[in-house]
């Protein structure tokens with residue numbers, strides 16, 4: 001079997017078109033949806049991610065502000081800046097790019113963002129709402145994966161889903177969304193004994209470890225759907241995921257590529273979350 005390739009670029013483009021229509025409708029009512037993106041330090045990957053996010057906003061007609069601060073920015077100054085943005089009525093979403101420099105407490109930073117503007121969905125209130133099945137914001141990457149499964153008509157209800165990776169930003173919220181959609185979910189981490197035993201039982205395997213080739217074709221059930229969240233660079237400078245694509249595509253029924261899979265969807269869902277935040281403000285003002 002050679003897997004069908006799930007095209008994240010095409011689906012993300014469709015979602016962004018819909019966001020642009022919703023942004024135009026809101027603008028006609030006097031509200032231009034606005035996103036503030038803050039980056040601290042000069043991590044090259046973070047710089048690329050924030051530039052892509054801001055460019056995507058501009059293309060969809062969203063107001064966006066990119067604030068870039070030096071590595072030496074104090075925690076106090078960052079928290080003050082967030083509080084100012086919390087009170088800014090032109091800004092509906094606030095995103096602080098992670099990772100932050102070691103002297104800044106990322107948890108405190110996330111908790112300082114107003115939950116109603118937390119378009120990344122990382123605030124503890126939003127994590128709690130997601131856990132109880134009443135999400136306000138769904139974290140962008142897992143939200144994008146759910147949209148891909150939906151668009152590809154991949155049955156989730158009753159499916160066995162194995163998530164490899166248990167971070168707060170990908171693995172855990174991914175598990176919550178799949179479980180809410182009716183999947184039976186296992187979350188694996190670096191201490192999991194016999195990872196292949198778990199993945200071989202899965203109808204859907206989501207891999208988000210940050211380690212190339214964590215999962216390969218021999219670890220999959222024939223016909224499984226494989227979602228590769230990973231973004232890594234090979235020694236030659238090429239992008240690769242956390243799945244050994246060549247062996248996995250021979251066993252899976254559908255698979256996301258890297259690049260061109262989950263990555264574009266993450267940005268598209270950030271725009272969706274920002275639009276939703278602005279629409280809530282508009283509805284509250286009626």
Ligand code: NDP
Nearest residue numbers: 165166167170189190191208209210229230231262263266
């Ligand atoms: P983290 O480093 O925060 O978490 C990695 C998780 O993977 C941990 O739970 C860790 O286990 C687990 N893990 C590591 N090695 C193994 C292994 N061999 N077997 C099983 N589990 C393992 O990473 P993130 O969740 O932030 O990111 C994961 C990947 O996704 C990265 O490549 C990142 O670049 C990418 N990413 C991509 C996005 C996109 O838009 N496509 C968005 C966000 C992230 P333990 O808990 O035991 O340490």
